[in-house]
Amino acid sequence: MxxxxxxxxxxxxxxxxxxxxxxxxxxxxxxxxxxxxxxxxxxxxxxxxxxxxxxxxxxxxxxxxxxxxxxxxxxxxxxxxxxxxxxxxxxxxxxxxxxxxxxxxxxxxxxxxxxxxxxxxxxxxxxxxxxxxxxxxxxxxxxxxxxxxxxxxxxxxxxxxxxxxxxxxxxxxxxxxxxxxxxxxxxxxxxxxxxxxxxxxxxxxxxxxxxxxxxxxxxxxxxxxxxxxxxxxxxxxxxxxxxxxxxNYIGMICQKTSPSAVVREAAANVTKLCTERYGRAPEVQLIGRLDLTFPYIPTYLHYIVLELLKNALRATCEKFELSSSLPPVVVVIADGTDNEDVVIKITDEGGGIPRSQIEKIWSYLYTTAGSSLQKAVFSGKDHSDMSPMAGLGYGLPISRSYARYFGGDIDLMSMDGHGTDVFVYLKRLGDTKEPIPV
Missing domain, CATH: 1.20.140.20 (Alpha-ketoacid/pyruvate dehydrogenase kinase, N-terminal domain)
Structure with missing residues (x-):
């Protein structure tokens, strides 16, 4: 190559x-x-x-x-x-x-x-x-x-x-x-x-x-x-x-991409979707390095965050379906002067994922949605803010592919019965060569 x-x-x-x-x-x-x-x-x-x-x-x-x-x-x-x-x-x-x-x-x-x-x-x-x-x-x-x-x-x-x-x-x-x-x-x-x-x-x-x-x-x-x-x-x-x-743009690359601005926009999109689906939505709290900017393509970062927030808000609503209040979903943006990555952590209390199911969630052949819901969303386009809360089964694996394409990664830690932490690692320098599949 x-x-x-x-x-x-x-x-x-x-x-x-x-x-x-x-x-x-x-x-x-x-x-x-x-x-x-x-x-x-x-x-x-x-x-x-x-x-x-x-x-x-x-x-x-x-x-x-x-x-x-x-x-x-x-x-x-x-x-x-x-x-x-x-x-x-x-x-x-x-x-x-x-x-x-x-x-x-x-x-x-x-x-x-x-x-x-x-x-x-x-x-x-x-x-x-x-x-x-x-x-x-x-x-x-x-x-x-x-x-x-x-x-x-x-x-x-x-x-x-x-x-x-x-x-x-x-x-x-x-x-x-x-x-x-x-x-x-x-x-x-x-x-x-x-x-x-x-x-x-x-x-x-x-x-x-x-x-x-x-x-x-x-x-x-x-x-x-x-x-x-x-x-x-x-x-x-x-x-x-x-x-x-x-x-601040060269083509579609923003030299001063703001993770906090991207998270806020994605959170607004997902909150609207969640409210339409469940009648309410948990608050998305954003903390950490809100002033941070770095070169990236905002469109792709938005897709990653959108998919992860959809999972977090959906899990929270479904776990606390009979509760009068919802715990917040917390997003942390972390970066230090010497860090090679910008890291975004998304934490929810939506019940977590059984350990036996962790590997399955990264598969394109796995989804928790029923056949009727999957059929209903096959007319969509890429990167739609109005895509459903769940359905096609590719949200997580595609998000990880986007992160890896730019030299980063996505990792997940879950406590079954409590909630899930998802870590998004974004290569700050942007000098990683694309991993071209043969």
């Missing part, structure tokens, strides 16, 4: 796509006839007419990034001249620098994203049993379409090319907005198949679907979601850099 260092990134300023274009165009026309016209996006197998071009991209090395590297790219530090060295020329120089940055970033993405898509297409095609779920086949179809559209795009040599690429990538970014929920639906279909007896889980590793196969399904989902985070961070950062700049 390559690292997104200066030399690696700079080479995309003069990149020329290998002469696969006429061949790929031919594949795409043939592929459209056989596959893209299918209304439900159903795809049992990778069409043979794109198999070897997919394999060619699958065998290429992926390139990792980090928050610091994305900020340096946004400032033009990966160019031969820095952003500031051209910006002194005034508005024209500022625009020239911005255009060069965007052309460089777009050239990198036009090469990198197809490689990452190829890895996930291959993974979804090979994972046992899960690959047969209709929702998973639909996701694979979306990824194949996107892969073909990306490799069909010509080399990005000037600002006009870059603008066309941005339009195409923006469309793909929107089309993929429901993929997280769609994959969760695939996990639901697998769970329902096991529950109904249509899929039998066996301890015999030679059987079609053994316990080892179930573990393989979970690992595939872990790789899929981690890769998806990386693709959307890179694409989202590039698209955000094309918008009007905001104070």
């Amino acid at each position: 390559a690292s997104l260092g200066g030399n690696v990134f700079r080479r995309f300023m003069i990149v020329r796509r290998p002469r696969l274009m006429s061949r790929c165009n031919g594949y795409r026309r043939c592929f459209s006839t056989n596959f893209l016209t299918q209304e439900d996006g159903h795809c049992d197998e990778i069409p043979s007419n794109i198999e070897h071009v997919l394999q060619e991209y699958y065998e290429k090395q992926q390139t990792s990034s980090s928050i610091q590297m994305l900020m340096k790219t946004g400032r033009g530090e990966m160019l031969g001249k820095t952003y500031k060295s051209e910006a002194f020329m005034g508005r024209l120089g500022h625009q020239l620098a911005t255009n060069r940055i965007l052309i460089q970033f777009a050239s990198f993405l036009s090469q990198e994203i197809p490689i990452r898509l190829a890895h996930r297409i291959r993974d979804l095609d090979q994972v046992p049993i899960l690959r047969d779920m209709h929702a998973v086949q639909q996701v694979k179809a979306i990824y194949i379409r996107s892969f073909l559209e990306m490799i069909d795009f010509p080399p990005i040599l000037n600002s006009n090319d870059e603008q066309k690429f941005a339009h195409m990538l923006g469309d793909l970014y929107t089309k993929h907005s429901g993929v997280l929920v769609q994959m969760a639906k695939g996990a639901y279909e697998l769970r329902e198949g096991i529950r109904s007896g249509d899929i039998n889980v066996s301890k015999d590793v030679d059987d079609d679907f053994s316990l080892e196969s179930l573990i393989d399904c979970h690992r595939c989902l872990d790789r899929f979601y981690m890769s998806r985070i990386g693709i959307r961070v890179l694409a989202g950062q590039y698209l955000a850099m094309r918008q009007e700049p905001q104070n």
Whole structure:
């Protein structure tokens, strides 16, 4: 796995796509006839007419990034001249620098994203049993379409090319907005198949679907979601850099992200959800380093905190259903001068989790919600503040994937019968390379 260092990134300023274009165009026309016209996006197998071009991209090395590297790219530090060295020329120089940055970033993405898509297409095609779920086949179809559209795009040599690429990538970014929920639906279909007896889980590793196969399904989902985070961070950062700049922002990275502000916003969202569901909600108390700021992507931190607070408030309401008052949920933000992490602790008195269930809560194949509730939420999009209090079973594992993607982690300690402490570790320096799954 390559690292997104200066030399690696700079080479995309003069990149020329290998002469696969006429061949790929031919594949795409043939592929459209056989596959893209299918209304439900159903795809049992990778069409043979794109198999070897997919394999060619699958065998290429992926390139990792980090928050610091994305900020340096946004400032033009990966160019031969820095952003500031051209910006002194005034508005024209500022625009020239911005255009060069965007052309460089777009050239990198036009090469990198197809490689990452190829890895996930291959993974979804090979994972046992899960690959047969209709929702998973639909996701694979979306990824194949996107892969073909990306490799069909010509080399990005000037600002006009870059603008066309941005339009195409923006469309793909929107089309993929429901993929997280769609994959969760695939996990639901697998769970329902096991529950109904249509899929039998066996301890015999030679059987079609053994316990080892179930573990393989979970690992595939872990790789899929981690890769998806990386693709959307890179694409989202590039698209955000094309918008009007905001104070303290480079693209979608806020150089002064305030954990306390993010917690307050998430708490307000969850309190509203909880009140609608249960008629009341426990108070969310916030203490600690409320003045702390550090470079991060607020959108993703908001998602993490939102999911953890939903669990805490729901558990509290359900445990104290017959009580006239609710104990508060306490959020502590901790950081010291020499700490490598910013740490957020969320404490509730919602009854805790039995020790035997701790490992299950990190599984994409586990949920406490019933089938009717799960079905009701499959029309949602990523990062919705109005998502239900429970249902799809991916809130905790996805939150941990987000934290780990940026070099942090999530840990949990529970006292069965009393409550739970969840610790969110956020890498303060933002220099950790993204953990790209192969």
